[in-house]
Amino acid sequence: MxxxxxxxxxxxxxxxxxxxxxxxxxxxxxxxxxxxxxxxxxxxxxxxxxxxxxxxxxxxxxxxxxxxxxxxxxxxxxxxxxxxxxxxxxxxxxxxxxxxxxxxxxxxxGTGWPVSAAKGCDVVLVAGGIGLAPLRPVLYQMLAHRDRYGKVVLLYGCRSPEDILFRKELEKWRARFDLEIFVTVDYGDSDWHGNVGVVTKLIPKAPFDALNTVAMVCGPEVMMRFTAIELQKRGVQGEAIALSMERNMKCAIGLCGHCQFGPTFICKDGPVFTYPQLQSWLAQWEI
Amino acid sequence: MTLNTNSSTKYVLESTDFQQLIDVLVGIGYRVIGPTFDHNAVIYDDITAVTDLPIGWTDEQDAATYRLSRRSDEAFFGYVIAPQSWKKFLYPSQVRLWQAALSNGSFEILPDSEKPEPMAFIGVRSCELHAIAIQDRVFIEGEYVDPTYHAHRENLFIVAVNCGQAGGTCFCTSVNTGPKVEAGYDLALTEVIDHETHYFVVEVGTERGQHVLEQLPVRTADKREAKLPKTITDQAAHQIKRHLNTDGIKELLYTNSENPRWDEIATRCLTCANCTMVCPTCFCTTVEDVSDLTGQQAERIRKWDSCFTMDFSYIHGGSVRYTSKSRYRQWMTHKLATWIDQFGTLGCVGCGRCITWCPVGIDITAELEAIRQTKAKGETIKEGSDENIG
Known part of the structure; x- marks a missing residue:
């Protein structure tokens, strides 16, 4: 495991x-x-x-x-x-x-993405909207040490083609043979020929070996929850899924109390958690 | 004066000599803080004389009820507990963290590093000692230390006073925090008034306490007197009417986030935040960044905050906890369940302040019981379950 x-x-x-x-x-x-x-x-x-x-x-x-x-x-x-x-x-x-x-x-x-633990595994990054920003350092890190990882796949969903973040960089990376990038938008325009729909729809077809995959997910809470469910349907272990959480924060050192999510302080226990750490809380309202 | 230094030895300080305790502490350099009678309430504040104490007053407390009344005697500590806890001294409600000034196209941070003067608290109840110990875990014993709390706490001298009576909202016996003080004090007093006598049985908790004791006109307590701290606190314990059933409390709350009782509580809760302000363990704060009119000077103020406000959970797009039921649920679940995971202890010491000061009289002990009783009706989500998958 x-x-x-x-x-x-x-x-x-x-x-x-x-x-x-x-x-x-x-x-x-x-x-x-x-x-x-x-x-x-x-x-x-x-x-x-x-x-x-x-x-x-x-x-x-x-x-x-x-x-x-x-x-x-x-x-x-x-x-x-x-x-x-x-x-x-x-x-x-x-x-x-x-x-x-x-x-x-x-x-x-806070905590970081499981970049070291992912060595030897396929890596799937799933980003929603601005959630791509905290995942970009992972891509930099992996591309700098590309031989340490299996397949590296980025699944990225955003609202419209206009909202695509780091567009030039994504196009440059897409031209590489050692990085697979799939983008989907909630609604396209006349120039858009790509995927339309939520990012979870990209998971069933994405090229990775589910049994040997580490997934890193960042986006709106509901998107992360359903992404984790979809990844598990593909066969990815819950323990191999990492999520990054967001809450109001005033101190960032676990003392102001604002970022509590169940028993965790997002600022010091997170923001990156494994899915099982959060699973029961993600399914509840207004935590 | 030579004293038997056996730590289990108890002493007797006559009430007429009580002033000397204050004087000795002042002489050592402490800012002495104790109960005072102020605006028809018992308020912990600076004291210099015995006459500052709420002599002859007691408090009547019940859900949404607090009033002082005269006692038939001249007890110094004849009330149960003050509305505000000691946290206002150890973790002040408003602290300036730093000031900053623009200069040469950048800014310079000027930290506020004023050393607080050492304090001595007189009249700390057992539940309050436990509350201080809990805040120690939060602010000192974790990964990050809060410098303000630490600076106030490290030189604190504590004179605890045993409870001679229970208040109407007390439930310390349910959470093992009283009424008898057991640890965490320098000196512990038990006030005794019978017939024509009025004195304090003194117990010593630390070397510092011993040092202070040696400067007081005390005598060694006899066998009967030495038993009084237990006898008197036993009497107080028997007066306690409320009970918090802590059996499986964490699991109970972790599996009842959908309990219909939360909706019922929300019809009464005003989300006024009183409970969090009077709670001796609540520690949440916010910061305010402000600047002067010229925009050249700025400062950051840290203030007590409450999970009952909408702002508390605000992130872009709105507040995470936008209903009052989720805010009450957050507060109670934190106090009685997630706190255990975070700090290895309950976040509640049974002082009853949240019950007394709730303007609509919501009682945490009764609400927990109601959740326990309506458990079967609620939809529960088991921790770590996979029922949402597939």
Whole structure:
């Protein structure tokens, strides 16, 4: 049996509640409501080492602070990369940042994806919408060590062709022979010739050996729940499925209480969990 | 004065000498905090004199009921428990975490690292000692330490006082947290008033307690007096009317998320958050990031928060717990079930404050029992079951 019990990788931070200033080096518009920030520390030469799946608390001066997962390449720790969608006051303020602006960073926090445990296995990444962002570091990691894994498959669902995240990168990766990418949208347009429908519909046909597969799933809760069910129907073991959860967070160190999901604190016990850790809670309302 | 240092030895401090206990603690450098009579309630606050204590007052508590009334004697600690717990001193309701200032196109964080003065609490009840021990697990004994709580807690001197009577909402006997203090104190007092005498039986819990005791005009308790802490707390225990049935409590709540009783509670619960504010173990906080009018200065304030608010579970798109039944369920399930998985203990010490201060008198002991009784009607989801598959 594959053991995906998340490893705690948070390093000891001197004061975990104190943001460190980072300067924006580059802003990239990904779609009409998503963007990526590349940033470097202002006062140090700190290399931002992190495990794929971990998150930071990003602070906009005087506005507020929110948890955002890291979307960059773990092998390039000189640059911290975050991709997010404009949904509230802080992300809106963040979307207006320009090169040279400064924001606060606390982190990295939480558990990472089971990248090491997946060695020797086929890997299926299932992403919904902005859920692709926390999975991108996994792809970087796996492509850097491609020989360690069997088939690597990305199943990606989003609302419309306009919402496709990292489009150029996906097209580049799609041209590789060692990476299978399937995209589906909820509703297409006249130029769309791809799949239409929910991402779970891609699972039955996707090319992987279910009995030797590790799955990593990130998206809306209901999508993750049904993805896990669909993967199990294909024969993937529940223990071989990892999910990344999202909740309101104020501290990121398990003290503010906001991110509780059943007995877990998403910030420190997660955000990456194995499916059996969450299964009974995912099926309940308003947890 | 030379004292027998056998730790099981008990001593007697006359009520007329009680001022000296306060004076000795002040002399050592403690900020002394104890019960006071304030706005017709017992409020834990700074004290300097015996006359600050709520002498001759008692409290009548019941669901949604709290009032003080006169006692027939001049007891110093003749009430049961104050509305607010000691957590307001150990984990203040509002703390500035840091200030920040813009400079040279960046910002600088200036941490607030003021060292709090050491505190001495006088009048901590057994359930409250347990509540402090539970918050120790949350804030000190976990993966991350909360520096504010730790700084307040590490030099804390505790004078516990045994309960001579039970309140109308107490249920410490159900959760093994009282009424007799057993551990976690420096000194423990039992107040004794009979006929013309008024004195305290003193027990020593630590070397620090011993050090303070040695500066007090105490005498060794005789055999009869030494038995009084047990006799008096036994009497209090017998007065307790409420009971929380903890049998299989975690599994009960883990399998009853769909119990119809939650809907029934939601018709009464106002989601006012009173229960979480008065609870001595509730620890949730939020942060507020604010800036001045010029936008040059900013600060982060941490405040007590409550799982009963809509904001508490807000993520983009709305609140996760948007119904009052899910918020009550979260609170009670956390106190009585998930807390066990998180911290290896119940999150409830049976102090009864949530019952007293619920404006509509919702009683956690009665609601748990109602869930137990209506269990059969609810749809249950077994932990780790595969019934949703296929």
């Amino acid at each position: 594959i053991n995906l019990t998340p490893q705690l990788t948070t390093q000891q931070l001197t004061d975990p509640m104190q943001p460190e200033p980072f300067r924006v080096k580059r802003v990239m518009k990904e779609s009409y409501d998503t963007f990526t920030l590349e940033m470097e520390p202002v006062n140090s030469e700190r290399l931002f080492t992190f495990a794929p799946g971990q998150f930071n608390m990003l602070y906009i001066f005087g506005v507020g602070e929110i948890p955002i997962s890291i979307s960059g390449d773990p092998n390039q720790p000189a640059m911290l990369v975050h991709t997010t969608r404009i949904v509230g006051a802080v992300t809106k303020a963040m979307s207006k940042l320009k090169t040279g602006d400064v924001l606060g960073v606390r982190g990295p926090f």
